[in-house]
Amino acid sequence: MIKPLNLVVACAENRVIGHGRKLPWSIPEDMAHFHAVTAGQIVVLGRVCYEIWPRVALDGRLPVVITRNPSLIPPGVRVADSVDAALAIAQTLPGEIMICGGQLIYEETLARADRIYLTLVHANVTGDVYFPEWRHLAWRESAVRESRNEAYRYTFSTLERVRP
């Protein structure tokens, strides 16, 4: 059976997700949520995301790194030179497929995503990396929880793609 595609992202209202190779905010509750959702699963991610998350393989995660320069990735780490090649590898591994960015990888997979684990940060923030517009597609919200810290209000949503 073909595994469903899950996207996992924390996104501002203006779709910013990153700034200067970092997250544009500090939201420890969202980091904990991100780690919990991806633990024990197949994590598909771009080369930059891999570089800034070197401990991705903790907690039983199975990373598949997308790069055209496999020599940049340590030996033993699964590497693919395209999104489709990464997803083909992911289909052979145990667990759920969690696509964790960055921008181009979300852009290439959004239309085929079955679910988004979305943390919507209710702010417009400055950044240089964006999540593609998703709100024009049809989604059913299967779970929702609002929260906040001293700086941000945010909503954890699970969005299931509705296809005619």
Ligand SMILES: NC(=O)c1ccc[n+]([C@@H]2O[C@H](COP(=O)([O-])OP(=O)(O)OC[C@H]3O[C@@H](n4cnc5c(N)ncnc54)[C@H](OP(=O)(O)O)[C@@H]3O)[C@@H](O)[C@H]2O)c1
């Ligand atoms: N808020 C969130 O949920 C979230 C999630 C993820 C990332 N981020 C943020 O986003 C930023 C990192 O993301 P990013 O978009 O800059 O980088 P990225 O997607 O992690 O990495 C970009 C690299 O991935 C490879 N790549 C991407 N698409 C490819 C394709 N179709 N075929 C082959 N290789 C491909 C290329 O590697 P090579 O150059 O090696 O060929 C490219 O330079 C950081 O600021 C991070 O904090 C935020």
